[in-house]
Amino acid sequence: MQLQYQGSPFSDPGFSAPELQLSSLPPAVVSFKTWHALDDRERLSHAQGAFLALTQHLQLVGDDQRDLNPGSPMLLAQIGAARLRAQGLLGNMAAIMTALGLPIPPEEDTLGVVPFGASAFERKCRGYVVTREYGHWTDRAVRDLALLKAKYPG
Amino acid sequence: MALFSVFQTTFLLALLSLRTYQSEVLSEPLPWAPESLRVFINSTHQCLHLQWSVHNLAHHQELKMVFQIEISRIKTSNVIWVENYSTTVKWNQVLHWSWESKLPLECAKHFIRMRSAVDDAKTPEQSFWSNWSSWEEVHVQNSLGHDPFFVFPKDKLVEEGSNVTICYVSRSQPNNISCYLEGVRMQGEQLEPNVSVFNLNHVAFIRETGTNIYCKGDQGDSIKGIVLFVSKVLEEPKDFSCETQDLTTLNCTWDPRSDTGLLKQLSQSYTLFESFSGKKTLCKHKSWCSWEVAPESQEMYNFTLTAENYLRKRSVHLLFNLTHRVHPMAPFSVLFTDVSATNATMTWKVHTTGNYYTLLCQVELYGEGEVIQRNVSVEVDGKQLFGGLKPDTEYRAQVRCANANHFWKWSEWTRQNFTTAEAAPSEAPDVWRNVKSVQGHSVVTLFWKPLSKLQANGKILFYNIVIENLDRSSISKLLSIPAPANGTELNLDQCLYQIHVTANNSVGTSPASVIIVSGDPGNKEVEEERVKGMEDGFSLSWKPQPGNVTGYIVEWCDHPRGPLCDLQWKSVGPTTTSTVVSSDAFRPGVQYNFRIYGISTERVPYLLEKKTGYSQELAPSDNPQVVMSNLTSRSFTLSWKDYSIESQPSFIQGYHVYLKSKAGQCHSGSEKAVLSDDAVCCKYRIDNPKQKTFVVENLQPESFYEFLVTPYTSVGEGPHGAFTKVTTPDEYCL
Secondary structure, eight states: OOHHOOOTTSSSTTOTTTTOOOSSSSOOOHHHHHHHOOOHHHHHHHHHHHHHHHHHHHHHHHHHHHOOTOOHHHHHHHHHHEEEEEEEHHHHHHHHHHHHHHHHHHOOSSSSOOOTTOOOHHHHHHHHHHHHHHHHHHHHHHHHHHHHHHOOOO | HEEEEEEEEHHHHHHHHHHHHHHHHHOOOOOEEEEEEEEEOOOOEEEEEEEEEEEEOOTTOEEEEEEEEEESSSSSSOOEEEEEEEEETTTTEEEEEEOOOOOOOOGGOEEEEEEEOOOTTOOOOGGGGOOOOOOOEOOOOOOOOSSSSEEEEEEEETTTTTTTTEEEEEESSSOOOEETTTEEEOEEEESSSSSSEEEEEEOOOTTTTOOOOOOOOOOSEEEEEEEEEEEEEOOOOEEEEEEEESEEEEEEEEOOOOOOBBBBBOEEEEEEEETTTTTTEEEESEEEEEOOOOOOTOOEEEEEEEEEEESSSSEEEEEEEGOOOBBBOEEEEEESOOOSOOOOEEEEEEOSSSSOEEEEEEEEOSSSSOEEEEEEEEESSEEEEEESSSSEEEEEEEEEEEESSSSOOOOOOOEEEEEEOOOOSSSOOEEEEEEETTTTTEEEEEEEOOOOOOHHSSOOOEEEEEEETTTTTEEEEEEEESOOOOOOOOOOOOOEEEEEEEEEEEEEEBOOOOEEESSSOOOOOOOOOEEETTTTTTEEEOOOOOOOOEEEEEEESSOOTTOOOOEEEEEEOTOEEEEEEEEETTOTTTTEEEEEEETTTSOEEEEEEEEEEEOOOOOOOOSOOOEEEEOOOOOEEEOOOOSSSSTTSOOOOEEEEEEEESSOOOTEEEEHHHHHHSSSEEEEOOOOOOOOOEOOSSOOOOOOOEEEEEEEHHHHOOOOOOOOOOOOOTTTTT
């Protein structure tokens, strides 16, 4: 739905631009072999770091979209809901890490210096990247948690 | 020859001048060359802004100069713009000049230089160009990063219909970059190996959130783009008008036409400026504005309404006199006083401003099917008398006002209703009677029709009946019958009675209807005439009476066959001798009887004529019960004594007797007839409806016959149903 609001090329059916990335957001895509070989600490801290970055990036995208699509309360509500879910997942990760006796990495500012003068097109691009990564990271987190659950049934 | 010498002189003179100045040229530059040239870049507006000054001017020296400015793109030899800028230069003045580039400045390097010349009549020998300043390079630095290419201009706001130039700047070459407008591939031109340009002509408004233009490299290495914000063209406000309600506030309104607001641009704002007072206000609403009027001061107003957005301004003007634009508030406090049955006084108030200008008020009164209109001049209070109104009627009144001198607009209507008082009924009720003689006395049923609203003048509460015995000159009875009632029954003896009937409402009594009733009907035998009914009723006429009559009454029963006759009557005036009687109750196949009475001057009804008829005759639906007797070998007698010709659906004109026989011969007195089932028989005709017997003769002995008796009328005969069978006996058997 977010993509529909941005116009072409984002709204074109089947649009995909994997080469578009944000340096401040860890990419979810990783080789299966690498992913499977991660230890608990690495697995959880990657996810934790990703969702921390996503909550902050979704805030930025929400602000961007408020400017770009002011008459679209449903879109803004969806972004807000995604941000809340990301925060929820962050909490879940922290709980699991504590249960496993792993240290929780400190919260850091993942966005850093945001270029305020980003043009409208640049903001549309980053909205696309953030929502794409949010989707991929959520899928990955589901797999991570399944793996951990199998390992620690209790 | 002369030419050559002139040329030589000129040449020498020039040489001399050159010599004179050569040292100066070699030693120092021209004293009035442009210096301290600075270029400012406004990339959002794609503008270059130049600043420079001219040194070596004396204090208070003013010099008229011309500056020639050259702009090149990509390389200095590619000059794209030359302009001469003339201005007067003062000592220590910083000069300015701007240039707008069609191509975004980020797309190519630009170079700028200028030279000057004095354009002053006072010093003509100085009027040639100084040296060119050195080329100033204008290069807009793109943000350093890893992006392989960039698209420009970013987030540009333009008006619909304008031309826009887009470019992409690539880091490397060769590049296979393709660019799209709203998903449709654009064709471009290469400016430089790294730079391509796209010219968009007459851009259209697509949506308020802008138009996406993006480019992508073929290696899938990046998508870069811009959003072009196309604004609708700001239109001149339409229908600009101002008016006042009270000479203290002006209310100006207009039609803003299309809203040019978009993501990148606020909706247009409206400003009102008045030139005589010099006051200006920013309007808070997009289609109206209030203006405070200084009391008693300004009469003429010259307004300019300006619509403005980021890109454009549009204005309209209005000049008017304040007192010519008065749109008063609606009148208030509408009251009706002194309301009688036929008169009423209407009062109302108008809003005044203390300026004492006269208003013209329009009053309209709506009653039942009538409208009364008045125009009244009013300063503070309005008053209007109305007469000739109908009693007990609701009237709807409305009033509105406008400026009496220099009419502009009517105020809104103010409405108020009132009802006139009741008055006594204006007409006597329409009264009739039915007299039945029963064992020595009369039962008189009185009937009256309710008064119409126009006659009643109020709600009828009761009917008064005064019965006066004329034989004994005394009042026998006084009856008061509450409404609604349309009749009453009286038991009277055979004396002569005079009956007064009046209808009464809360105000008074109607004129009386007077009718004389005598116990003895004394009606002479009157011939009954047959009439034929039509679709809308019966057309009846009668002979006018030689004596004086006050009117005629036609009486009939709506249901002559029913248990209740449902007596109806119609009154007509003394000069009328025909009328059409219609009733919703008239049915086909029913015989209606009409009695026509004349009312003498003494109020006594006399029966004059009787009419009878069917509104529509119907063929008889059954045949009489026939009894056969006196059967002989050659004849038999038929009789139907019990058959009543009175209660038939049409006038019986006679009978047909049908006789079927094997022989098929018809004797005299009969004719051959073919029935609907193709059977042949003999038909005898009886012309007298009162005849109830018939002898069938000339028959054959020992023969089988069948007969049918059926009445015939003007609309057909009875059904040809079952025939009765009879066989004649043998001749010699007794």
